[in-house]
Amino acid sequence: MLRVPPQPDRLAVPDGHHPGAPVRAVQRAGPQHLQLGHPSPPLPAAFVPPVWGIPDRSVTVRRTLRRPRPPAGPGLSAPPARVSEAVEKQQEGVSVSADDAFDIEFRSDVEVELIKSAASDADVLWAARVSTKGESSLAEIEADPERSKGLINYLMRDRHGTPFEHSSMTFYVKAPIFVFREQMRHRTFSFNEESGRYRKLDPVFYVPGPERKLVQEGKPGKYVFVDGTPEQHKLVTEATQESYRQSYRAYLEMLDAGVAREVARAVLPVGLYSSMYVTCNARALMNFLSLRVKREDSTFPSFPQREIEMVAEKMEAAWASLMPLTHAAFEANGRVCP
Numbered sequence: 001m002l003r004v005p006p007q008p009d010r011l012a013v014p015d016g017h018h019p020g021a022p023v024r025a026v027q028r029a030g031p032q033h034l035q036l037g038h039p040s041p042p043l044p045a046a047f048v049p050p051v052w053g054i055p056d057r058s059v060t061v062r063r064t065l066r067r068p069r070p071p072a073g074p075g076l077s078a079p080p081a082r083v084s085e086a087v088e089k090q091q092e093g094v095s096v097s098a099d100d101a102f103d104i105e106f107r108s109d110v111e112v113e114l115i116k117s118a119a120s121d122a123d124v125l126w127a128a129r130v131s132t133k134g135e136s137s138l139a140e141i142e143a144d145p146e147r148s149k150g151l152i153n154y155l156m157r158d159r160h161g162t163p164f165e166h167s168s169m170t171f172y173v174k175a176p177i178f179v180f181r182e183q184m185r186h187r188t189f190s191f192n193e194e195s196g197r198y199r200k201l202d203p204v205f206y207v208p209g210p211e212r213k214l215v216q217e218g219k220p221g222k223y224v225f226v227d228g229t230p231e232q233h234k235l236v237t238e239a240t241q242e243s244y245r246q247s248y249r250a251y252l253e254m255l256d257a258g259v260a261r262e263v264a265r266a267v268l269p270v271g272l273y274s275s276m277y278v279t280c281n282a283r284a285l286m287n288f289l290s291l292r293v294k295r296e297d298s299t300f301p302s303f304p305q306r307e308i309e310m311v312a313e314k315m316e317a318a319w320a321s322l323m324p325l326t327h328a329a330f331e332a333n334g335r336v337c338p
């Protein structure tokens with residue numbers, strides 16, 4: 001049976017919901033594509049989660065260790081990438097009470113990783129040329145790069161959108177829940193998110209970093225964000241961290257008292273990190289990028305919240321490397337979704 005190669009740092013769920021299921025849509029091999037025939041290593045520390053409440057003994061999800069994050073950039077002092085309060089207190093010789101004994105983590109970033117893809121400029125050309133030439137081989141499609149570039153640009157300019165739908169990209173995204181609320185509005189994407197009913201949620205919370213602009217000025221629809229003062233940053237850092245600590249403590253207290261996870265999670269705020277798989281095609285992604293990346297030189301500038309823009313920027317970088325001609329045509333035509 002074909003299996004997905006080991007993916008570091010995540011629940012390794014290949015094609016569909018069932019890990020270990022056959023890999024179907026693999027078009028080209030490459031560093032970011034699934035490799036057919038890759039032997040599966042023996043599974044370490046496997047566990048069997050309930051999936052949508054149905055215990056399925058055939059489903060095995062592998063959990064791997066969290067990858068360490070890169071250090072903060074120059075000048076980024078607060079908040080630190082990760083703060084383990086219980087460990088810090090113990091190291092300082094301070095006794096740790098039951099209340100404090102959870103490993104809370106504060107972050108200011110988002111994670112986006114391309115997990116698998118079947119997406120290239122050739123997919124667009126293939127689909128478009130069936131209109132005029134019928135079936136083409138990959139060699140025919142790649143024979144004249146200038147013509148290919150011109151055709152993609154024409155499709156983008158004249159908003160012939162459907163040829164851009166013959167591609168697929170799956171991303172792993174880890175971000176605060178308030179970002180997911182916005183991302184899930186994009187109905188042409190497919191999502192699967194970690195469950196707060198079937199597993200205990202980790203205490204990982206979002207605290208805006210020092211570079212995050214904090215103050216909104218101007219009228220709704222026509223406002224700008226400007227830097228906060230050091231005092232405002234200090235207030236935001238301290239107030240969010242304290243609020244997160246309190247709510248996670250209440251969550252644990254209810255779990256310890258035997259309350260179901262699905263009830264106890266009601267106290268957790270939208271700054272809690274969640275993780276999900278997001279699958280989309282290039283056309284859907286362009287619609288997302290046109291709305292969720294702020295580019296004042298675009299034909300229809302949008303003014304998204306910075307945190308979803310951070311996700312969108314990372315998705316765009318991965319997509320641009322897979323489909324450079326399509327990405328260039330998107331840029332050249334005012335970032336309008338065709």
Ligand SMILES: Cc1cc2nc3c(=O)[nH]c(=O)nc-3n(C[C@H](O)[C@H](O)[C@H](O)COP(=O)(O)OP(=O)(O)OC[C@H]3O[C@@H](n4cnc5c(N)ncnc54)[C@H](O)[C@@H]3O)c2cc1C
Binds near residue numbers: 302
């Ligand atoms: C800056 C910004 C501010 C926002 N503020 C708010 C807010 O205050 N409140 C709020 O509720 N939302 C808000 N949104 C969300 C917004 O209204 C959209 O839900 C979101 O941007 C998804 O856009 P979409 O419908 O184009 O995307 P998708 O759902 O991915 O749809 C893609 C395209 O498919 C077509 N389509 C999809 N479904 C249908 C359908 N049912 N009927 C017809 N065509 C369809 C449309 O052409 C659509 O553009 C905001 C979004 C942005 C970018």
